[in-house]
Amino acid sequence: GGGSHTLVRINLKSTAEQCPGGKIQFFEETLPYYLDLTAELMQSRINYLVEDSHFYESNWLVNEGLLDLDKFSAMFGIFGLAECVNILMQLEGETGTYGHSAMADDLGYDITFFIAQWVANKKMAYCEGNDGRAFLHSQSGIDLDIGVTAGTRIPIGTEPSLLPHLKTVARHHHLFASGISDVLSFDETA
Numbered sequence: 001g002g003g004s005h006t007l008v009r010i011n012l013k014s015t016a017e018q019c020p021g022g023k024i025q026f027f028e029e030t031l032p033y034y035l036d037l038t039a040e041l042m043q044s045r046i047n048y049l050v051e052d053s054h055f056y057e058s059n060w061l062v063n064e065g066l067l068d069l070d071k072f073s074a075m076f077g078i079f080g081l082a083e084c085v086n087i088l089m090q091l092e093g094e095t096g097t098y099g100h101s102a103m104a105d106d107l108g109y110d111i112t113f114f115i116a117q118w119v120a121n122k123k124m125a126y127c128e129g130n131d132g133r134a135f136l137h138s139q140s141g142i143d144l145d146i147g148v149t150a151g152t153r154i155p156i157g158t159e160p161s162l163l164p165h166l167k168t169v170a171r172h173h174h175l176f177a178s179g180i181s182d183v184l185s186f187d188e189t190a
Contacts, residue, residue, distance in 0.1 A: 002071025002129045004178070006045040009139050010038045012111065013080030013148045016087040016153055016155050018100045023088055023107070027114060037116050042074050042134060043124060073129035075178050076119045077139035081108055082149040099154035099168045112152060116175035129178075138172065140181030162186050 017120045019030040027189050056062050056069040083153050085098040096104040119136045127133055141150030149155045152172045165184060175178050 001066060001068040003071070003155065004135070004162070005049050005072055005074045005126065006042055007075040007137065007139070008038055008042040008045065008075050009079055010034055010115075011080050011088045011148060012038075012078055013083035013087070015080075018082040019088070026088055026112075031111070031114065032118070035115065035122075038076065039122055039124070039134075042076065046074055046124065046126050059120035068083060069126065069128070071129045073127040074124060074134040074160075075137040077137040077151075078112070078136040079139045079141060079145060079151050081111060081152045082155050083147075084111060085107075097158075099158060099160055099165065105168050108152070111169040112172050112175050135178035136176050137178040138176050138180035153182060156183075159185060 015030060015034045016026065018034070019026045050069065056067070059067070061067045062069070080099050082098040086106060087094055089101075089104050094101075094103060096102075098104045100109050116136050119134055122134070123132050124134050125132075138151030152169060154160070154165060154168060162184065169180075169182050183186070
């Protein structure tokens, strides 16, 4: 009887592009600012559904007992981690890239860990399905995502061999309770 009111995504590539400084400014100012804006949009959508459209008071699925407002939450999606990491690495004067450098991969994890903690601490009205909080989601992408990589993936065409690829992306999975989308190439015939 539960579900997600909405999925709102933060474009981490665009977020990093708004940061003129390096990693410290990104974590202390830029990222929190855009996380707040994303949450504000999410809450606005949720409030409209619950308070303005009265979906949970009038929809037949609710009236038939198939949906229950108290079992709903929302999905806080991210995408563009690879580009975000690469931009921040350049701002720091480093040459490594996501999926190909331990330093870059560690930065990627620091970013997703920061976001996961932020989302876990952000109370959201009408999200009782997850104790008043949204679920973090690594978004698989949509057709409008041009020049930006889905979720926490390594950019298509730059993937390392299977084991390093898995070591890069697997460490993020425990942070994303509502799912993480990955595509792994392991055999051209499969």
